[in-house]
Amino acid sequence: MSFTDWSVSSRGSVNFVGLDNYTLILSGKGTTSVRFLNSVKNLVIYVPLTLSIGLSLSLALALITRQLSRKLFSVFRGIYFVPYVLPLFLCAGIWQWFMTTGTGLVASALANIGIGRGITWDSTKYYAIIYVMMVDIWNSAGFNFVIISAGMADISPDLYEAAEIDGASTFQKMTKITIPLLEPILFFVITYGFISALQVYDIPWIISNGSDINSVGGPGQVMSFPVMEMVRNIYLGGKSGLGRACAEGVSLMTVILAVTAIQFKARRKKV
Amino acid sequence: MKTKKKREQWILIMLAAVWGLVCLFPLWVLFSGTFSLDTNNLTRTFFPNSLTNGIAKCKEALVTVEIAASTVHTLIYTSVTVAGILVISSLAAYEFTFYHFPLKRLLFGLLMASMMLPQVLYIIPLYRLVFAMKLADTFAGISFPMMVSALSVFVMMQFLEDLPLSFIESARIDGAGHFQIYGRIVLPLMRNGILTTVVLMFMKIWGQYLWPALVTGQKIKPISVTISNMLNPNFWIDPRTKIAAMLIAMIPPMTIYLTFQRYVIEGITMSGVKG
Numbered sequence: 001m002s003f004t005d006w007s008v009s010s011r012g013s014v015n016f017v018g019l020d021n022y023t024l025i026l027s028g029k030g031t032t033s034v035r036f037l038n039s040v041k042n043l044v045i046y047v048p049l050t051l052s053i054g055l056s057l058s059l060a061l062a063l064i065t066r067q068l069s070r071k072l073f074s075v076f077r078g079i080y081f082v083p084y085v086l087p088l089f090l091c092a093g094i095w096q097w098f099m100t101t102g103t104g105l106v107a108s109a110l111a112n113i114g115i116g117r118g119i120t121w122d123s124t125k126y127y128a129i130i131y132v133m134m135v136d137i138w139n140s141a142g143f144n145f146v147i148i149s150a151g152m153a154d155i156s157p158d159l160y161e162a163a164e165i166d167g168a169s170t171f172q173k174m175t176k177i178t179i180p181l182l183e184p185i186l187f188f189v190i191t192y193g194f195i196s197a198l199q200v201y202d203i204p205w206i207i208s209n210g211s212d213i214n215s216v217g218g219p220g221q222v223m224s225f226p227v228m229e230m231v232r233n234i235y236l237g238g239k240s241g242l243g244r245a246c247a248e249g250v251s252l253m254t255v256i257l258a259v260t261a262i263q264f265k266a267r268r269k270k271v
Numbered sequence: 272m273k274t275k276k277k278r279e280q281w282i283l284i285m286l287a288a289v290w291g292l293v294c295l296f297p298l299w300v301l302f303s304g305t306f307s308l309d310t311n312n313l314t315r316t317f318f319p320n321s322l323t324n325g326i327a328k329c330k331e332a333l334v335t336v337e338i339a340a341s342t343v344h345t346l347i348y349t350s351v352t353v354a355g356i357l358v359i360s361s362l363a364a365y366e367f368t369f370y371h372f373p374l375k376r377l378l379f380g381l382l383m384a385s386m387m388l389p390q391v392l393y394i395i396p397l398y399r400l401v402f403a404m405k406l407a408d409t410f411a412g413i414s415f416p417m418m419v420s421a422l423s424v425f426v427m428m429q430f431l432e433d434l435p436l437s438f439i440e441s442a443r444i445d446g447a448g449h450f451q452i453y454g455r456i457v458l459p460l461m462r463n464g465i466l467t468t469v470v471l472m473f474m475k476i477w478g479q480y481l482w483p484a485l486v487t488g489q490k491i492k493p494i495s496v497t498i499s500n501m502l503n504p505n506f507w508i509d510p511r512t513k514i515a516a517m518l519i520a521m522i523p524p525m526t527i528y529l530t531f532q533r534y535v536i537e538g539i540t541m542s543g544v545k546g
Contacts, residue, residue, distance in 0.1 A: 089478065095297075141290070146539050242399070
């Protein structure tokens with residue numbers, strides 16, 4: 001389908017256009033292409049940062065709560081999972097309110113300590129990506145935390161006992177036992193995180209007010225991501241709209257599959 | 272030594288509590304923002320102080336922002352979808368766990384691979400299909416495509432694996448057919464699995480945005496679309512009503528989570544650790 005010129009309005013008459021859609025979106029000429037390439041650029045910044053910060057946070061939380069009593073652990077687990085339970089559109093809504101310059105709680109708190117003073121977060125380059133990152137990490141940390149801590153619970157307590165007899169400190173136990181044995185879990189979390197981060201859509205779409213087709217991604221597309229561009233092409237209709245959207249989707253999928261394949265391969269080598 | 276250990280514990284609790292606060296604080300602010308007087312500065316309202324104003328705002332949100340109507344609509348299509356998922360996935364899980372058939376490994380591999388595919392990819396063909404079937408903007412049109420869920424098959428299979436094969440065999444010796452075995456033995460025994468799937472899927476579909484937004488138009492209003500339209504800066508409403516609307520929209524998923532917390536966390540763990 002990515003090789004045709006169909007659109008929402010074309011009925012029956014769909015022509016094969018070969019690689020035209022691909023050359024168009026990758027050429028860097030015309031609005032569609034410029035927007036798409038820009039969204040890819042944003043994605044390249046967004047994905048690694050979100051993954052690394054989000055995962056280190058959940059890992060740290062899991063390591064901390066692991067040292068606490070069983071009861072406290074369940075309480076914290078229950079609390080940490082709350083943001084993940086909220087649908088993404090609500091997370092976006094809440095944070096949009098928090099991050100409004102002047103009236104938002106978090107934005108004004110950050111301005112007070114000198115971060116982003118006098119900036120509209122959703123329309124300034126880079127700040128917009130950080131904004132989306134904050135919402136996403138807030139939302140997904142609970143999920144990663146639950147999985148990581150479940151993996152930790154599977155590690156046999158004998159190992160820790162043995163280490164204790166050998167005189168290992170808490171920190172040593174963490175780095176020498178917990179993290180290496182957690183490898184398969186971390187692998188899953190990273191792979192899953194990659195796949196979902198590459199498809200980031202709901203949060204930036206809502207924050208940048210995607211229901212108005214002209215404002216997708218905010219001014220200058222500071223907050224635009226590939227999936228948003230795809231959906232924009234669908235809504236926009238026009239000639240080859242769907243074909244272009246498909247081409248963008250296929251490009252994105254190729255990246256996802258490639259990344260996943262690389263991850264699996266790298267892992268097999270290590271184990 | 273003992274006191275040092277105790278101090279360590281306290282520091283850890285404090286650290287853990289900081290993130291807990293980050294998780295819960297927004298919800299609290301949302302709550303206190305709704306139930307406060309119009310004269311309060313919203314940026315500095317941390318405690319609720321007016322019940323009547325809060326109720327008025329909630330009413331306004333339910334009627335003017337159409338939160339009530341959207342909640343009902345969302346409830347309808349979510350329930351239909353979850354019911355569909357249950358039928359399809361439990362049958363599939365039963366098949367995959369207990370029967371051998373040609374290409375089983377390949378089919379299962381495909382199923383698992385489909386979990387990794389981005390939703391956006393099949394959304395365009397699906398949209399075309401639903402549009403061509405004239406199901407756009409109907410409950411059926413929203414629900415059908417979301418009924419196929421590899422994740423729920425996977426979760427149910429985890430529960431079925433604990434079921435001894437001898438149950439099935441003895442039933443078959445007694446002359447029970449496939450559907451008899453499925454209905455009389457497998458379904459009752461996998462109650463927990465079904466409950467977990469229902470809870471997980473309900474929350475997931477409740478929060479869906481991309482697909483419902485694409486396929487609905489004038490008639491059906493998914494809650495996600497209503498909320499995101501409300502957040503549009505061109506759509507001016509009283510900020511407290513806005514907050515109240517979000518607070519109300521939060522109630523259904525939170526209720527489910529609080530009631531079935533054990534199943535939710537178990538289900539999530541299962542999909543992660545074993546997968």
